[in-house]
Amino acid sequence: MDKTLDITQIQAILPHRYPFLLVDRIIDYEAGKRATGIKNVTANEPFFNGHFPGAPVMPGVLIIEAMAQTAGVLMLGSLPNRHEKLIFFTGIDAAKFRKPVVPGDQLRLELTVLRLRPRYIRLEGKAYVDGSLVAEALISSSLVDRSLVERSDQLNNAGLRLPDEERTAGGD
Numbered sequence: 001m002d003k004t005l006d007i008t009q010i011q012a013i014l015p016h017r018y019p020f021l022l023v024d025r026i027i028d029y030e031a032g033k034r035a036t037g038i039k040n041v042t043a044n045e046p047f048f049n050g051h052f053p054g055a056p057v058m059p060g061v062l063i064i065e066a067m068a069q070t071a072g073v074l075m076l077g078s079l080p081n082r083h084e085k086l087i088f089f090t091g092i093d094a095a096k097f098r099k100p101v102v103p104g105d106q107l108r109l110e111l112t113v114l115r116l117r118p119r120y121i122r123l124e125g126k127a128y129v130d131g132s133l134v135a136e137a138l139i140s141s142s143l144v145d146r147s148l149v150e151r152s153d154q155l156n157n158a159g160l161r162l163p164d165e166e167r168t169a170g171g172d
Contacts, residue, residue: 002029003028003029003030004025004026004027004028004029005025005026005029005073006025007021007024007025009026010023010024010025010026010073013072013073013076013077013082014069014072014073014076015086016069019045019046020065021069022039022062022065022066022069023037023038023039023066023069023070023073023109024037024038024039024040025037025038026038026070026073029073029074029077031074031077031078032074032078032113032116033112033113034074034110034111034112034113035070035071035073035074035111036070036108036109036110036111037066037069037070037073037108037109037111038106038107038108038109039066039106039107039109040106040107041058041101041102041103041104041105041106041107042103042104043056043103043104045058045103047059047062048103056102056103057100057101057102058100058101058102058105060095060097060135063097063101063107063127063134063135064092064095064125064135064137064139066107066109066127067109067111067123067125067127067135067137067139068087068089068125068139068141070109070111070125071087071111071121071123071125071139071141072087072141074111074113074121074123075087075116075121075141075143076143083146084145084146084147085143085144085145085146086143086144086145086146086149087121087141087142087143087144088141088142088144089139089140089141090120090140090141090142091138091139091140092137092138092139092140093137093138093140094136094137094138095135095136095137095138096135096136096137097134097135098132098133098134098135098136099129099132099133099134100134101127101129101134101135105129105130106129106130107127107128107129107134108127108128108129109125109126109127110125110126110127110128111123111124111125111139112124112125114138118143119142119143119144120140120141120142120143121140121141121143122138122139122140123138123139123140123141124136124138124139125137125138125139
């Protein structure tokens with residue numbers, strides 16, 4: 001995999017989509033070791049409508065999520081069957097939020113692997129704005145088969161199928 005990835009390449013790896021895709025670019029990547037992602041924080045982020053009106057601040061949990069998505073690229077990027085897998089949080093430890101992140105900021109998300117197993121990863125994550133540390137956490141995640149939770153076929157067809165008697169009751 002390249003050392004840098006644009007948003008299209010990230011979307012080929014991660015299942016997340018707007019408004020929940022929180023990493024815009026990978027600017028450095030070393031398989032199994034580290035990744036650095038970028039999140040451009042813009043005023044039109046949907047969470048700013050309610051967090052907080054007149055004083056927009058990016059929620060800390062979404063900063064952690066942006067770190068985790070960068071870690072997801074690191075964990076899934078080199079897997080040939082990545083579309084069959086999902087990554088779930090198994091732990092967030094020692095999370096600290098040092099400064100608010102506001103519209104116009106650019107988050108630099110630095111993730112370093114502390115432990116890597118075939119189905120488990122533990123990382124140290126740090127988020128910076130203009131070189132200042134704004135958040136940090138230890139993140140643990142597990143790789144699971146997508147088939148264990150996949151329901152898209154059921155959800156995509158929900159409400160589209162009527163029982164036979166309802167379909168014919170309208171006289172069509």
